[in-house]
Amino acid sequence: MTTRDVWDPGRYERFQFERSLPFFDLLALVCPVPGLRIVDLGCGTGALTRRLHDQLRPLETVGVDCSAAMLKQCEPHVTDGLSFRVGDLGALDLEGRFDLVFSNAALHWVEDHPALLRRLVPLLNPGGQLAVQVPANHEHPSQTLAATVASRPTFAEALEGYVRHAPVLSATRYAEELHELGFAEQSVASRVYVHELPDREAMVEWVRGTTLTDYERRMPADLYEKFLEEYRIEVARVFPEATPFFFPFQRTLLWGQLDG
Numbered sequence: 001m002t003t004r005d006v007w008d009p010g011r012y013e014r015f016q017f018e019r020s021l022p023f024f025d026l027l028a029l030v031c032p033v034p035g036l037r038i039v040d041l042g043c044g045t046g047a048l049t050r051r052l053h054d055q056l057r058p059l060e061t062v063g064v065d066c067s068a069a070m071l072k073q074c075e076p077h078v079t080d081g082l083s084f085r086v087g088d089l090g091a092l093d094l095e096g097r098f099d100l101v102f103s104n105a106a107l108h109w110v111e112d113h114p115a116l117l118r119r120l121v122p123l124l125n126p127g128g129q130l131a132v133q134v135p136a137n138h139e140h141p142s143q144t145l146a147a148t149v150a151s152r153p154t155f156a157e158a159l160e161g162y163v164r165h166a167p168v169l170s171a172t173r174y175a176e177e178l179h180e181l182g183f184a185e186q187s188v189a190s191r192v193y194v195h196e197l198p199d200r201e202a203m204v205e206w207v208r209g210t211t212l213t214d215y216e217r218r219m220p221a222d223l224y225e226k227f228l229e230e231y232r233i234e235v236a237r238v239f240p241e242a243t244p245f246f247f248p249f250q251r252t253l254l255w256g257q258l259d260g
């Protein structure tokens with residue numbers, strides 16, 4: 001199996017405005033306390049980490065990501081108290097504790113969310129806050145059709161049978177997990193963000209910039225071109241062309257605070 005760094009910051013940032021909406025909703029859940037130490041897990045290009053840092057004016061913010069291409073884009077955002085480093089969210093090796101563990105649209109790349117949340121709690125100081133947004137649109141055809149194509153024999157061999165299943169939990173389960181982990185205060189919400197994209201191909205581009213990277217990194221480039229071709233055909237079967245193209249996107253936002 002091939003695994004490549006297939007994150008394309010240009011493609012990802014094409015929908016920067018749409019993607020920033022849940023980020024600002026998530027940020028609004030955070031209690032702004034002076035002198036915070038913050039970690040942003042899966043910081044991507046760092047543009048939103050910079051917004052987080054500028055708005056909360058913490059003592060320190062550290063952005064963590066595993067993609068060299070994404071981290072390269074973070075470089076211009078480095079400023080007093082704001083730094084970025086390479087790290088794997090599945091095996092975090094961060095030094096010290098934080099007052100805010102923040103993550104926008106990244107934790108859905110890590111399996112087993114109950115176990116993941118259990119690993120995040122020890123990163124927090126007493127009174128620490130956890131703020132996470134994860135996409136929860138895995139039932140939308142833009143996602144299920146990718147799994148349909150991946151299951152076809154042409155691709156299943158290269159993928160060694162791998163089909164992406166989103167590890168995200170229901171909003172209710174997240175609330176239960178936060179409760180069990182000792183978050184004295186919490187807020188969990190499921191929200192549908194409605195987007196009007198220029199056309200159907202724009203939705204394909206959106207999915208290419210995120211979910212499809214999981215297939216792209218597992219197969220040779222020429223096979224991935226074929227995968228995309230078949231994915232486009234399936235998408236066209238389900239969605240008639242429309243301009244603008246309506247793209248509803250469900251997400252879950254969770255916030256919790258430990259006792260001080």
Ligand SMILES: C[S@@+](CC[C@H](N)C(=O)[O-])C[C@H]1O[C@@H](n2cnc3c(N)ncnc32)[C@H](O)[C@@H]1O
Pocket residue numbers: 007019023041042043044045048064065066067070087088089090103104105106109110210
């Ligand atoms: C959809 S982007 C979100 C970026 C940013 N938080 C934002 O809101 O714009 C997801 C990011 O998670 C990173 N990521 C995915 N799996 C990861 C892992 N296991 N460890 C570290 N970063 C990961 C990717 O490299 C990518 O930059």
